[in-house]
Amino acid sequence: MQPLTPESAATTLLEAGNRPPATVRSDVVEELDTLLSKHLSTCPDAVEKAAVQYSREHYARMTGLLPDEMVRRLHEETTMLTAANTRRIDIRVTVTGNTPRPGSLPNSLFASHSTLFTALYHVPAFRGLLSDIAGAPVFDCIYPDEQITGTHQTQVGDTRGWHWGDHEFAWIFISEAPAPEHGGLLQCVPHTPWNKQDPAVNRCLTQGQIRTYHHESGESYFFKTDTTLHRTMPIQTEGITRSIVNLTYSGVSDLLSEKTDETTDAVSLD
Ligand SMILES: [Fe+2]
Structure with a gap:
């Protein structure tokens, strides 16, 4: 032994x-890995x-x-997933100060219906890209039920x-986002640690700069996400759809610390 x-x-x-479960299609992981690696070799400056x-x-x-081909296929799969199992959760999540939460696509939906997102989660070139951007190692989320989820706002x-x-x-x-005038924008306040005993959201908002991002x-x-207070602005117009897929990953500090799981536990009480 070495x-x-x-x-x-x-x-x-x-x-x-990076341990894909047996249900993940290894041929799709390999295909996406080749596609992404080839693409990234053409744009080192963008990384x-x-x-x-x-x-x-x-x-x-x-x-x-x-x-582009990967984006198009991910969009198609998201459309299929939202049609298959959109559900609404009108609950309030106490641990973040009773802020509301919209309809969500649970991990079980991806486990049963997704081919691309479940593969992408484990694609080595994708994991390496995220690590290169963060400048830190990126691991499977320690709670499998939180690895892949989605949101569908209508x-x-x-x-x-x-x-x-x-x-x-x-x-x-x-996958689908409205123009800025219809809401759904992301707002972030980076460098705001989360005190779970006293979230004090409004106080945190006064202590940092709110950045607002629009995405096509x-x-x-x-x-x-763990030290960035963030939200999406309410949808403001009738007939608008916003759908996203969220791949969650753990960092070294997550592996070393005792994590509580309040947000997901609360959401699963529907
Ligand atoms: Fe979030």
Whole structure:
């Protein structure tokens, strides 16, 4: 047996942190890996630009980093998924200060109906891209039920109020988004640690700069959710749809700390 070195320990940890379940199609993982690797080799400057933005804002717009063919297929799969099982959850999540939560697409929907998102989650080139942007290792989310989820907003007032993520990272695919005047914009206040005993959302809002982002359909972004207070603005217009898919990942600190799971537990009480 080889002696354990820091390098081999790190490699072992990274491999252990990307373990596709048996249900994930390995042929699709390989196909997407080839497609993405080829595309990324053509745009090294865009990866660096995203990493610079992430280091400043704990948010990186990833438009252009995914090949058009992949974006088109992810959009098609999202449309299929929302049609298959859109459900609405009108609950309030106490741990983030009673902020409202819109209709959601649960992990079980992806487990039973998704081919692309379940594969993409484990694609080595994609995981490497996220790590390059964050400048830190990116692991499978330690709670499988939170790895892949979605949101499908269709009614005026639908929103996701100010909250933090339970895990360090999230990659968000915007399958369908309204124009800025119809709402649904992302707002973030980076560098705001979450005190679960006293979320004090309004106080946090006074202590940092709110950045507002609009995304076109087909765009995606990667951000640090555990120390970024964030929300989506309410849908303001009748007949508007906003649908997104959220891939959640853990960082080293998530692996080392005792995590509570209040947000997902509350949402599953429907
Ligand atoms: Fe969030």
